[in-house]
Amino acid sequence: MLNVITVMLVDDHEIVRAGFRRLLDNTDDISVIAEAATGEDAYSLYQEHSPDVVVMDLSMPPGVGGLEAIKRILAVAPEANILVLTVQECEPYPSRVLQAGAKGYLTKRCAPEELIDAVRKVYHGNEYVAPSIQKELDGKKASKLNLLTKRELQVFTQLAGGSSVAQIADSMFISQKTVHVHRSNILTKLELAKTSDLIHMAIRHGIVEA
Known part of the structure:
Protein backbone atom coordinates (compact mmCIF):
# COMPACT_ATOMS: atom_id res chain seq x y z
CA MET A 1 0.00 0.00 0.00
CA LEU A 2 1.32 3.46 -0.98
CA ASN A 3 2.39 5.61 1.99
CA VAL A 4 0.92 9.08 1.44
CA ILE A 5 2.85 12.12 2.71
CA THR A 6 0.50 14.65 4.30
CA VAL A 7 1.34 18.33 3.76
CA MET A 8 0.25 21.68 5.19
CA LEU A 9 0.71 24.72 2.93
CA VAL A 10 1.43 28.09 4.56
CA ASP A 11 1.29 31.16 2.30
CA ASP A 12 -0.69 34.38 2.56
CA HIS A 13 -1.63 34.34 -1.16
CA GLU A 14 -4.62 32.08 -1.85
CA ILE A 15 -3.84 31.77 -5.56
CA VAL A 16 -0.28 30.65 -4.75
CA SER A 31 -1.74 14.93 -0.14
CA VAL A 32 -2.40 18.49 1.10
CA ILE A 33 -4.53 18.22 4.24
CA ALA A 34 -4.40 21.81 5.55
CA GLU A 35 -3.72 25.38 4.45
CA ALA A 36 -2.84 28.49 6.44
CA ALA A 37 -2.58 32.14 5.41
CA THR A 38 -0.86 33.42 8.56
CA GLY A 39 1.81 32.33 11.00
CA GLU A 40 -0.76 32.16 13.79
CA ASP A 41 -2.98 29.83 11.76
CA ALA A 42 0.01 27.67 10.83
CA TYR A 43 0.85 27.20 14.49
CA SER A 44 -2.69 26.19 15.51
CA LEU A 45 -3.43 24.09 12.41
CA TYR A 46 -0.20 22.14 12.79
CA GLY A 65 6.07 35.88 10.47
CA GLY A 66 7.30 32.70 8.85
CA LEU A 67 10.48 32.45 10.91
CA GLU A 68 8.58 32.97 14.15
CA ALA A 69 5.97 30.41 13.10
CA ILE A 70 8.73 27.87 12.46
CA LYS A 71 10.11 28.42 15.94
CA ARG A 72 6.68 28.13 17.58
CA ILE A 73 5.82 24.91 15.76
CA LEU A 74 9.16 23.34 16.61
CA ALA A 75 8.78 24.40 20.24
CA VAL A 76 5.70 22.17 20.58
CA ALA A 77 6.71 19.57 17.96
CA PRO A 78 10.51 19.23 17.64
CA GLU A 79 9.98 16.41 15.14
CA ALA A 80 8.17 18.71 12.66
CA ASN A 81 9.47 18.62 9.09
CA ILE A 82 9.40 22.18 7.78
CA LEU A 83 10.34 23.09 4.22
CA VAL A 84 10.59 26.81 3.46
CA LEU A 85 9.39 27.93 0.02
CA THR A 86 9.93 31.66 -0.43
CA VAL A 87 11.07 34.50 -2.66
CA GLN A 88 13.74 35.44 -0.11
CA GLU A 89 17.01 34.16 -1.53
CA CYS A 90 19.66 36.30 0.15
CA GLU A 91 21.49 35.70 3.37
CA PRO A 92 20.96 35.73 6.29
CA TYR A 93 17.45 34.30 5.79
CA PRO A 94 18.52 30.79 4.69
CA SER A 95 21.01 30.31 7.51
CA ARG A 96 18.63 31.73 10.14
CA VAL A 97 15.81 29.46 8.94
CA LEU A 98 18.00 26.34 8.96
CA GLN A 99 19.43 27.29 12.36
CA ALA A 100 15.85 27.58 13.64
CA GLY A 101 15.32 23.94 12.71
CA ALA A 102 13.74 23.92 9.24
CA LYS A 103 14.72 20.90 7.15
CA GLY A 104 14.85 22.60 3.78
CA TYR A 105 14.90 25.85 1.83
CA LEU A 106 13.56 26.41 -1.70
CA THR A 107 12.87 29.50 -3.77
CA LYS A 108 9.59 30.04 -5.57
CA ARG A 109 11.54 29.98 -8.83
CA CYS A 110 12.13 26.25 -8.41
CA ALA A 111 10.81 23.72 -10.90
CA PRO A 112 7.68 21.78 -9.87
CA GLU A 113 9.69 18.54 -9.78
CA GLU A 114 12.16 20.10 -7.35
CA LEU A 115 9.40 20.96 -4.87
CA ILE A 116 8.03 17.42 -5.03
CA ASP A 117 11.51 15.96 -4.58
CA ALA A 118 12.21 18.28 -1.63
CA VAL A 119 8.95 17.29 0.11
CA ARG A 120 9.86 13.62 -0.21
CA LYS A 121 13.42 14.11 1.03
CA VAL A 122 12.37 16.20 4.02
CA TYR A 123 9.70 13.64 4.90
CA HIS A 124 12.34 10.88 4.92
CA GLY A 125 14.52 12.83 7.35
CA ASN A 126 16.92 14.47 4.92
CA GLU A 127 17.67 18.14 4.41
CA TYR A 128 17.11 19.80 1.05
CA VAL A 129 18.61 23.17 0.11
CA ALA A 130 18.24 24.61 -3.39
CA PRO A 131 21.59 24.99 -5.23
CA SER A 132 21.22 28.78 -5.46
CA ILE A 133 20.62 28.96 -1.72
CA GLN A 134 23.60 26.72 -1.04
CA LYS A 135 25.75 29.32 -2.81
CA GLU A 136 24.46 31.90 -0.36
CA LEU A 137 25.29 29.63 2.55
CA ASP A 138 28.77 29.07 1.14
CA GLY A 139 29.38 32.80 1.45
CA LYS A 140 29.61 33.64 -2.22
CA LYS A 141 27.10 36.49 -1.86
CA ALA A 142 27.72 38.68 1.16
CA SER A 143 24.92 40.90 2.50
CA LYS A 144 24.79 43.72 5.01
CA LEU A 145 21.81 41.92 6.50
CA ASN A 146 24.29 39.50 8.07
CA GLN A 158 8.16 42.99 9.50
CA LEU A 159 8.95 46.66 8.85
CA ALA A 160 9.71 45.81 5.22
CA GLY A 161 6.39 43.97 5.00
CA GLY A 162 4.45 47.01 6.17
CA SER A 163 3.85 46.14 9.82
CA SER A 164 3.44 49.04 12.24
CA VAL A 165 5.52 49.42 15.38
CA ALA A 166 2.49 48.40 17.46
CA GLN A 167 1.92 45.26 15.37
CA ILE A 168 5.57 44.27 15.63
CA VAL A 181 15.45 50.85 19.49
CA HIS A 182 15.76 47.87 17.13
CA ARG A 183 14.66 50.04 14.20
CA SER A 184 17.32 52.64 15.04
CA ASN A 185 20.02 49.98 15.30
CA ILE A 186 18.93 48.43 12.00
CA LEU A 187 19.11 51.75 10.16
CA THR A 188 22.56 52.44 11.61
CA LYS A 189 23.97 49.01 10.72
CA LEU A 190 22.54 49.10 7.20
CA GLU A 191 23.58 52.75 6.72
CA LEU A 192 20.03 53.84 5.95
CA ALA A 193 18.27 57.07 6.86
CA LYS A 194 14.61 56.09 7.21
CA ILE A 207 12.56 40.07 0.43
CA VAL A 208 9.27 41.82 -0.34
CA GLU A 209 7.51 42.49 -3.61
CA ALA A 210 7.33 46.00 -5.04
Whole structure:
Protein backbone atom coordinates (compact mmCIF):
# COMPACT_ATOMS: atom_id res chain seq x y z
CA MET A 1 0.00 0.00 0.00
CA LEU A 2 1.32 3.46 -0.98
CA ASN A 3 2.39 5.61 1.99
CA VAL A 4 0.92 9.08 1.44
CA ILE A 5 2.85 12.12 2.71
CA THR A 6 0.50 14.65 4.30
CA VAL A 7 1.34 18.33 3.76
CA MET A 8 0.25 21.68 5.19
CA LEU A 9 0.71 24.72 2.93
CA VAL A 10 1.43 28.09 4.56
CA ASP A 11 1.29 31.16 2.30
CA ASP A 12 -0.69 34.38 2.56
CA HIS A 13 -1.63 34.34 -1.16
CA GLU A 14 -4.62 32.08 -1.85
CA ILE A 15 -3.84 31.77 -5.56
CA VAL A 16 -0.28 30.65 -4.75
CA ARG A 17 -1.56 28.01 -2.33
CA ALA A 18 -4.04 26.81 -4.96
CA GLY A 19 -1.23 26.28 -7.46
CA PHE A 20 0.95 24.37 -5.02
CA ARG A 21 -2.02 22.32 -3.80
CA ARG A 22 -2.85 21.29 -7.36
CA LEU A 23 0.76 20.33 -8.01
CA LEU A 24 1.17 18.28 -4.83
CA ASP A 25 -2.28 16.67 -4.90
CA ASN A 26 -1.61 15.45 -8.43
CA THR A 27 1.29 13.42 -7.05
CA ASP A 28 0.33 9.88 -6.02
CA ASP A 29 2.23 9.88 -2.72
CA ILE A 30 1.51 13.44 -1.49
CA SER A 31 -1.74 14.93 -0.14
CA VAL A 32 -2.40 18.49 1.10
CA ILE A 33 -4.53 18.22 4.24
CA ALA A 34 -4.40 21.81 5.55
CA GLU A 35 -3.72 25.38 4.45
CA ALA A 36 -2.84 28.49 6.44
CA ALA A 37 -2.58 32.14 5.41
CA THR A 38 -0.86 33.42 8.56
CA GLY A 39 1.81 32.33 11.00
CA GLU A 40 -0.76 32.16 13.79
CA ASP A 41 -2.98 29.83 11.76
CA ALA A 42 0.01 27.67 10.83
CA TYR A 43 0.85 27.20 14.49
CA SER A 44 -2.69 26.19 15.51
CA LEU A 45 -3.43 24.09 12.41
CA TYR A 46 -0.20 22.14 12.79
CA GLN A 47 -1.29 21.00 16.24
CA GLU A 48 -4.74 20.11 14.88
CA HIS A 49 -3.63 18.13 11.81
CA SER A 50 -0.01 17.03 12.53
CA PRO A 51 1.04 16.98 8.85
CA ASP A 52 4.13 15.05 7.81
CA VAL A 53 5.61 18.11 6.09
CA VAL A 54 4.94 21.85 6.37
CA VAL A 55 5.66 23.91 3.23
CA MET A 56 6.10 27.42 4.64
CA ASP A 57 6.51 30.87 3.11
CA LEU A 58 8.46 33.45 5.12
CA SER A 59 6.53 36.56 4.07
CA MET A 60 3.34 36.84 6.09
CA PRO A 61 0.76 39.53 6.92
CA PRO A 62 1.48 41.68 10.00
CA GLY A 63 1.76 39.44 13.05
CA VAL A 64 3.65 36.18 13.40
CA GLY A 65 6.07 35.88 10.47
CA GLY A 66 7.30 32.70 8.85
CA LEU A 67 10.48 32.45 10.91
CA GLU A 68 8.58 32.97 14.15
CA ALA A 69 5.97 30.41 13.10
CA ILE A 70 8.73 27.87 12.46
CA LYS A 71 10.11 28.42 15.94
CA ARG A 72 6.68 28.13 17.58
CA ILE A 73 5.82 24.91 15.76
CA LEU A 74 9.16 23.34 16.61
CA ALA A 75 8.78 24.40 20.24
CA VAL A 76 5.70 22.17 20.58
CA ALA A 77 6.71 19.57 17.96
CA PRO A 78 10.51 19.23 17.64
CA GLU A 79 9.98 16.41 15.14
CA ALA A 80 8.17 18.71 12.66
CA ASN A 81 9.47 18.62 9.09
CA ILE A 82 9.40 22.18 7.78
CA LEU A 83 10.34 23.09 4.22
CA VAL A 84 10.59 26.81 3.46
CA LEU A 85 9.39 27.93 0.02
CA THR A 86 9.93 31.66 -0.43
CA VAL A 87 11.07 34.50 -2.66
CA GLN A 88 13.74 35.44 -0.11
CA GLU A 89 17.01 34.16 -1.53
CA CYS A 90 19.66 36.30 0.15
CA GLU A 91 21.49 35.70 3.37
CA PRO A 92 20.96 35.73 6.29
CA TYR A 93 17.45 34.30 5.79
CA PRO A 94 18.52 30.79 4.69
CA SER A 95 21.01 30.31 7.51
CA ARG A 96 18.63 31.73 10.14
CA VAL A 97 15.81 29.46 8.94
CA LEU A 98 18.00 26.34 8.96
CA GLN A 99 19.43 27.29 12.36
CA ALA A 100 15.85 27.58 13.64
CA GLY A 101 15.32 23.94 12.71
CA ALA A 102 13.74 23.92 9.24
CA LYS A 103 14.72 20.90 7.15
CA GLY A 104 14.85 22.60 3.78
CA TYR A 105 14.90 25.85 1.83
CA LEU A 106 13.56 26.41 -1.70
CA THR A 107 12.87 29.50 -3.77
CA LYS A 108 9.59 30.04 -5.57
CA ARG A 109 11.54 29.98 -8.83
CA CYS A 110 12.13 26.25 -8.41
CA ALA A 111 10.81 23.72 -10.90
CA PRO A 112 7.68 21.78 -9.87
CA GLU A 113 9.69 18.54 -9.78
CA GLU A 114 12.16 20.10 -7.35
CA LEU A 115 9.40 20.96 -4.87
CA ILE A 116 8.03 17.42 -5.03
CA ASP A 117 11.51 15.96 -4.58
CA ALA A 118 12.21 18.28 -1.63
CA VAL A 119 8.95 17.29 0.11
CA ARG A 120 9.86 13.62 -0.21
CA LYS A 121 13.42 14.11 1.03
CA VAL A 122 12.37 16.20 4.02
CA TYR A 123 9.70 13.64 4.90
CA HIS A 124 12.34 10.88 4.92
CA GLY A 125 14.52 12.83 7.35
CA ASN A 126 16.92 14.47 4.92
CA GLU A 127 17.67 18.14 4.41
CA TYR A 128 17.11 19.80 1.05
CA VAL A 129 18.61 23.17 0.11
CA ALA A 130 18.24 24.61 -3.39
CA PRO A 131 21.59 24.99 -5.23
CA SER A 132 21.22 28.78 -5.46
CA ILE A 133 20.62 28.96 -1.72
CA GLN A 134 23.60 26.72 -1.04
CA LYS A 135 25.75 29.32 -2.81
CA GLU A 136 24.46 31.90 -0.36
CA LEU A 137 25.29 29.63 2.55
CA ASP A 138 28.77 29.07 1.14
CA GLY A 139 29.38 32.80 1.45
CA LYS A 140 29.61 33.64 -2.22
CA LYS A 141 27.10 36.49 -1.86
CA ALA A 142 27.72 38.68 1.16
CA SER A 143 24.92 40.90 2.50
CA LYS A 144 24.79 43.72 5.01
CA LEU A 145 21.81 41.92 6.50
CA ASN A 146 24.29 39.50 8.07
CA LEU A 147 25.13 42.33 10.48
CA LEU A 148 21.68 42.14 12.04
CA THR A 149 20.95 40.13 15.15
CA LYS A 150 18.15 37.57 15.17
CA ARG A 151 15.74 40.07 16.76
CA GLU A 152 16.78 42.87 14.42
CA LEU A 153 16.21 40.64 11.39
CA GLN A 154 12.68 39.87 12.63
CA VAL A 155 11.96 43.59 13.03
CA PHE A 156 13.54 44.35 9.64
CA THR A 157 11.36 41.76 7.91
CA GLN A 158 8.16 42.99 9.50
CA LEU A 159 8.95 46.66 8.85
CA ALA A 160 9.71 45.81 5.22
CA GLY A 161 6.39 43.97 5.00
CA GLY A 162 4.45 47.01 6.17
CA SER A 163 3.85 46.14 9.82
CA SER A 164 3.44 49.04 12.24
CA VAL A 165 5.52 49.42 15.38
CA ALA A 166 2.49 48.40 17.46
CA GLN A 167 1.92 45.26 15.37
CA ILE A 168 5.57 44.27 15.63
CA ALA A 169 5.57 44.81 19.38
CA ASP A 170 2.46 42.63 19.78
CA SER A 171 3.76 39.81 17.57
CA MET A 172 7.19 39.72 19.23
CA PHE A 173 5.91 40.28 22.81
CA ILE A 174 8.13 43.33 23.30
CA SER A 175 7.42 47.00 24.01
CA GLN A 176 7.01 49.60 21.27
CA LYS A 177 10.00 51.41 22.75
CA THR A 178 12.13 48.29 22.18
CA VAL A 179 10.92 48.11 18.57
CA HIS A 180 12.02 51.70 18.05
CA VAL A 181 15.45 50.85 19.49
CA HIS A 182 15.76 47.87 17.13
CA ARG A 183 14.66 50.04 14.20
CA SER A 184 17.32 52.64 15.04
CA ASN A 185 20.02 49.98 15.30
CA ILE A 186 18.93 48.43 12.00
CA LEU A 187 19.11 51.75 10.16
CA THR A 188 22.56 52.44 11.61
CA LYS A 189 23.97 49.01 10.72
CA LEU A 190 22.54 49.10 7.20
CA GLU A 191 23.58 52.75 6.72
CA LEU A 192 20.03 53.84 5.95
CA ALA A 193 18.27 57.07 6.86
CA LYS A 194 14.61 56.09 7.21
CA THR A 195 12.12 53.23 7.04
CA SER A 196 11.34 53.88 3.36
CA ASP A 197 15.03 53.25 2.58
CA LEU A 198 14.73 49.97 4.47
CA ILE A 199 11.72 48.97 2.36
CA HIS A 200 13.56 49.80 -0.87
CA MET A 201 16.50 47.66 0.27
CA ALA A 202 14.14 44.78 1.03
CA ILE A 203 12.64 45.08 -2.47
CA ARG A 204 16.12 45.06 -4.08
CA HIS A 205 16.97 41.88 -2.19
CA GLY A 206 13.70 40.22 -3.19
CA ILE A 207 12.56 40.07 0.43
CA VAL A 208 9.27 41.82 -0.34
CA GLU A 209 7.51 42.49 -3.61
CA ALA A 210 7.33 46.00 -5.04
